[in-house]
Amino acid sequence: MAEDQEPATAEDRAAVSAHRLADADVEARLARLDELLERVEGVAGPTAEAALEAVRGLTQVYGEALARVRDLAGPQLTGALTGDRLLHHLLVLHQLHPHPVERRVADAVEGVRAVLAQRGADVELVGVEAGVASVRVTAKGCGSSASAVEEAVRETLLAAAPELTAVQRVASAPAPAFVPLTDMLPTAAPAAGAT
Incomplete structure (x- = not known):
């Protein structure tokens, strides 16, 4: 088999594959x-x-x-x-990746969301600015599970974009308070002559 040709047979391909490394x-x-x-x-x-x-x-x-x-x-x-x-x-x-850091971070966030959803957590990318990725992380459960989720998100984003200098958590906006509809309607003025 010439060096510039693909392995021709299944045996040749198997021999080439035998020298490959698994991800682990x-x-x-x-x-x-x-x-x-x-x-x-x-x-x-x-x-x-x-x-x-x-x-x-x-x-x-x-x-x-x-x-x-x-x-x-x-x-x-x-x-x-x-x-x-x-x-x-x-x-x-080697700074050869065709996608800019913002896209790689956004793709990494989307990739980790499915894993987090299985654990009752979520992550949202707020933005990337000056080498810092800002994320909003929500996690149900005790503080240790929330910190584990934050660490997993941080590691995932830094692996996708090692040129980041930091991954910071942005506080979630508080849920709006319930205001009864009657409190939002103007109150009627007392009728003239009523005391």
């Missing part, structure tokens, strides 16, 4: 890489500096490769790239 494996490897980079950053000396420079260089080269893929992709493929969790993250990391 990717997450585990990313977490491990973060740990290793933190350890390298904590070590002083030329070896640590060289290791960090090598990581930066690889990141730049892979970022350029991803930029070229995105440039060659049409709208349909670009949509598929942004729909993949890992590729979405890499496009954001």
Whole structure:
């Protein structure tokens, strides 16, 4: 099989797929890489500096490769790239994502709403300004569940748009008080001559 051709048989495709990582494996490897980079950053000396420079260089080269893929992709493929969790993250990391931060935040809010609804909570995007996403979060239950909902929303939005500097909760507007209709109607003036 030539290198520039698709795998021709089901066996060939299965062999290629066997070398792929599941999302859980990717997450585990990313977490491990973060740990290793933190350890390298904590070590002083030329070896640590060289290791960090090598990581930066690889990141730049892979970022350029991803930029070229995105440039060659049409709208349909670009949509598929942004729909993949890992590729979405890499496009954001390399500042190649085709959607602006406001749209990514709005999409993330819509995506997390279904999950929150199952827990009796909701989130509404108020806006994004100066790198801060403002949200209105409503949650039923005790304060600890409300803070867990807020943290889940914060993590979701920062994953979709890591260039945000903060996610802040905006207080919900108080529900209007009930005013009886009779209090809103003008009162009749006493009839002339009545005492």
